[in-house]
Amino acid sequence: MDIIKVDAIDSTNTFLRDMNREKYLTKSICVVAREQLKGKGQMGTIWQSNPGENLTSSVFMPIADLDVMDQFYISMTVSLGVYDALDLLMLPKLSIKWPNDILSDKYKMCGILIENVVNNGRLRGAIIGIGINVNQQDFNNLPLAGSLKQILGRNFDLDEVLQVVLAKLEYRFSMLHSSNFGNIKKEYESLLFRKNKPSTFLDVKGDSFVGIIQNITSAGKLQILLEDEIIQSFDLKEVKLLY
Structure with missing residues (x-):
């Protein structure tokens, strides 16, 4: 996967959305920023991140043969990919807080924002914003935010974290097809935070x-x-x- 690195940018999702308008993207590509000036979270919230301490990135993933009505399978696929990556990095007590926050115990480690690309009523791609708290230790007025460093007690190389995330995402997207919907949904549901409680x-x-x-x-x-x-x-x- 091609990776574009930038120093400071308003939003990595906006960057990829503009790039897609200009070039009609057909292959997976990632943009990663040292600092996001206007990082976006779910439902218009702002994603807080200290410059150079966290992973702030967006990925365009091409999608074929998926109906718009099945778009939540993209969200599940992304959630499972990021879950896999954080599991490989040895974060304990991982779960998925519906719809796609990744928690370690009760602490939010990752936020995901997905913007689907639709043409003629068919999904042809997804722009996936992924913010992972890596080395930041102080989160103003966010008592339930956590980071890899806070929980595991050491610094992490952001490039290494990114490579793990991209590898897991690519694998999960290779499994995103209608014949596998049942398995995707079953696995996602098994990891839901507070399920059956x-x-x-x-x-x-x-x-x-x-x-x-x-x-x-x-x-x-x-x-x-x-x-x-x-x-x-x-x-x-x-x-x-x-x-």
């Missing part, structure tokens, strides 16, 4: 309720068993897990 959630109105994470739908909605023994499906904007 009573947990507290917030709904869109800000009201709290207790439920138990069961599974996900093929469209990526979270299925929660409620107190009245009813399983309800929630979209990303409809529920927040408190932990």
Whole structure:
């Protein structure tokens, strides 16, 4: 995979999106920045990262023969790839917090932002922003953020971390085809944070309720068993897990 390194940039996702508009990308490519000035997280949040201390990158992955309705399998595939990489780096107690945060115990190690590239109703690629906390040790007002150095007690080479992540991503994407959807979903669900444990959630109105994470739908909605023994499906904007 080709790798483009830049010093400072607004957003690696934006960089690749602009590149795709100009060149119509057909092969996998990664851009990695020492510093992101306007790094983006899920739902418009800002990704905080000290310059040169963390992995801030985006990857374009070409996709063939995948319907738009199956796009959450991309999210699952990316989550599993990053999980594999952090597992290889020996992070303990790893899990996936729906939809695609990677946790070590209760600490968020990685944020993922996926922007799918669609042409004529078909997915033809994905721009995958991956931010991994590597050597940063202080996170202002983010008590649940953690890094490789905090947990494992040593510095890591960012290039080595990147190579592990890219290798695992490429492997997982090689397995992304409809005949393997069942295996992808089963493995993803087995790694879900707080699965089968009573947990507290917030709904869109800000009201709290207790439920138990069961599974996900093929469209990526979270299925929660409620107190009245009813399983309800929630979209990303409809529920927040408190932990």
